[in-house]
Amino acid sequence: MKDFNVIILGCGTVGGGVARILCDMQEVLSSRVSGHINLKKIVDLDPKTAIDRFGIAPELFCGGGRSLTKDQADKYIKELIESDDIDLVVETIGGSNDYVEELAIRICNAKKHLVTANKALLAERGKSIFEAAKNNNVTLGFEAAVCGAIPIIKTIKESFTGDSIISLSGILNGTSNYILTMMQDEGMDFHEALKLAQDNGFAEADPSLDINGGDAGHKLVILLKLAFGIETTMDQLSITGIEKITKEDIEFAEEINCKIKLICYAKKIDSRIYATVCPMMVKKNNFLSGVNGATNAVRVVNKYAGKHILLGAGAGSYETASSIVADIVFAAKYSHVNQSVFDKNTLDFIDAKHFELPYIITFETIDRPGITGLVTTSIGNQNINIDTVSHNRHMPDRAIFSIATVPCTLLQIEKAIDEIIKGNPSLLLHTPKAIPILY
Numbered sequence: 001m002k003d004f005n006v007i008i009l010g011c012g013t014v015g016g017g018v019a020r021i022l023c024d025m026q027e028v029l030s031s032r033v034s035g036h037i038n039l040k041k042i043v044d045l046d047p048k049t050a051i052d053r054f055g056i057a058p059e060l061f062c063g064g065g066r067s068l069t070k071d072q073a074d075k076y077i078k079e080l081i082e083s084d085d086i087d088l089v090v091e092t093i094g095g096s097n098d099y100v101e102e103l104a105i106r107i108c109n110a111k112k113h114l115v116t117a118n119k120a121l122l123a124e125r126g127k128s129i130f131e132a133a134k135n136n137n138v139t140l141g142f143e144a145a146v147c148g149a150i151p152i153i154k155t156i157k158e159s160f161t162g163d164s165i166i167s168l169s170g171i172l173n174g175t176s177n178y179i180l181t182m183m184q185d186e187g188m189d190f191h192e193a194l195k196l197a198q199d200n201g202f203a204e205a206d207p208s209l210d211i212n213g214g215d216a217g218h219k220l221v222i223l224l225k226l227a228f229g230i231e232t233t234m235d236q237l238s239i240t241g242i243e244k245i246t247k248e249d250i251e252f253a254e255e256i257n258c259k260i261k262l263i264c265y266a267k268k269i270d271s272r273i274y275a276t277v278c279p280m281m282v283k284k285n286n287f288l289s290g291v292n293g294a295t296n297a298v299r300v301v302n303k304y305a306g307k308h309i310l311l312g313a314g315a316g317s318y319e320t321a322s323s324i325v326a327d328i329v330f331a332a333k334y335s336h337v338n339q340s341v342f343d344k345n346t347l348d349f350i351d352a353k354h355f356e357l358p359y360i361i362t363f364e365t366i367d368r369p370g371i372t373g374l375v376t377t378s379i380g381n382q383n384i385n386i387d388t389v390s391h392n393r394h395m396p397d398r399a400i401f402s403i404a405t406v407p408c409t410l411l412q413i414e415k416a417i418d419e420i421i422k423g424n425p426s427l428l429l430h431t432p433k434a435i436p437i438l439y
């Protein structure tokens with residue numbers, strides 16, 4: 001086999017990890033493909049940071065380790081992409097914008113294999129990039145885009161390719177899981193926990209995507225394509241983040257033997273699918289309730305193979321880089337394989353309002369005798385069966401309590417709330433919050 005030459009565009013947390021692993025493992029990786037996997041060049045605007053952090057030789061950088069202007073970097077990128085000597089490009093620049101999309105398409109059109117960790121790009125603009133890879137018969141590796149080091153992409157694409165996936169549920173964002181774990185187990189407040197997640201390097205540069213469910217949503221969009229053959233975008237999914245989780249929610253979760261987790265969930269029912277990202281109260285006997293810190297986990301239920309759980313590091317420099325390197329080795333080994341074939345399905349989405357789940361509903365009300373009775377009566381009037389009612393938290397000017405239900409729809413819950421407001425306009429101090437319970 002001839003040499004297999006790789007370049008890296010963008011040498012930050014993940015790109016730097018890839019460069020380090022390729023240098024350290026050069027011999028052993030090459031022996032796995034019976035050839036030579038060479039890291040030829042790296043393009044980065046500010047190599048000094050990567051040189052210091054990852055101990056990468058300055059000569060590997062275009063410009064010899066000096067800072068580059070955007071124009072200089074673009075010139076180097078153009079030359080490298082067009083060079084016959086280059087086989088594969090690692091895109092670790094990040095961002096989902098015209099520049100990165102065009103770059104990814106150019107790489108494929110130049111018949112270079114492309115490996116990326118860029119979930120936002122694939123989720124928001126993936127169609128054109130998958131098409132470019134397919135048309136040019138090059139590999140598009142994106143194992144690192146979903147759950148860092150966990151081999152979920154290959155597991156779905158290859159190991160379960162003889163089966164039919166019925167449902168997926170998982171913890172796909174390490175930052176939010178870390179924050180919730182610190183709030184629940186260490187009594188930290190939200191901001192303290194977020195700061196620690198950032199210090200540990202697994203939060204996104206803009207952590208709002210971690211917290212508002214956007215990062216997990218990007219990953220779910222990619223998994224929906226892989227597992228169910230559905231082309232979708234985030235705005236078609238119901239996505240709620242963890243911003244509104246309070247100390248009381250955490251206490252109510254404990255009362256019903258649950259932990260709160262940001263869950264990605266997709267379930268196929270006949271020719272329809274329900275897909276959501278939202279905080280859920282996960283029963284403590286469900287495996288996902290014990291997945292703590294920045295760890296990710298995905299539970300896949302297959303028609304024939306049954307239930308499987310993949311667990312591991314969902315973020316981190318070397319962890320994510322290891323998935324990229326695996327894609328590089330795979331491309332070097334099987335570059336004749338067209339990697340971009342997916343099922344095609346047109347499943348209708350089930351409106352979140354109409355999907356039945358058990359819920360816990362939190363009410364913040366004026367504190368008078370008979371309030372719980374009024375609230376439970378309206379819930380009963382909508383034919384919602386109540387499972388448990390929590391202890392009331394009595395504050396000087398209000399009370400907070402929660403009601404856990406058996407499976408019902410959000411529509412039924414909304415109707416019950418409307419009835420409460422109509423009958424007693426001053427009873428509710430805030431719009432009640434409904435969080436699904438996952439058994």
Ligand code: HSE
Pocket residue numbers: 145147148172173174175176202203204210215314315316
């Ligand atoms: N910021 C992401 C997380 C890591 O916290 O899981 C990369 O997707």
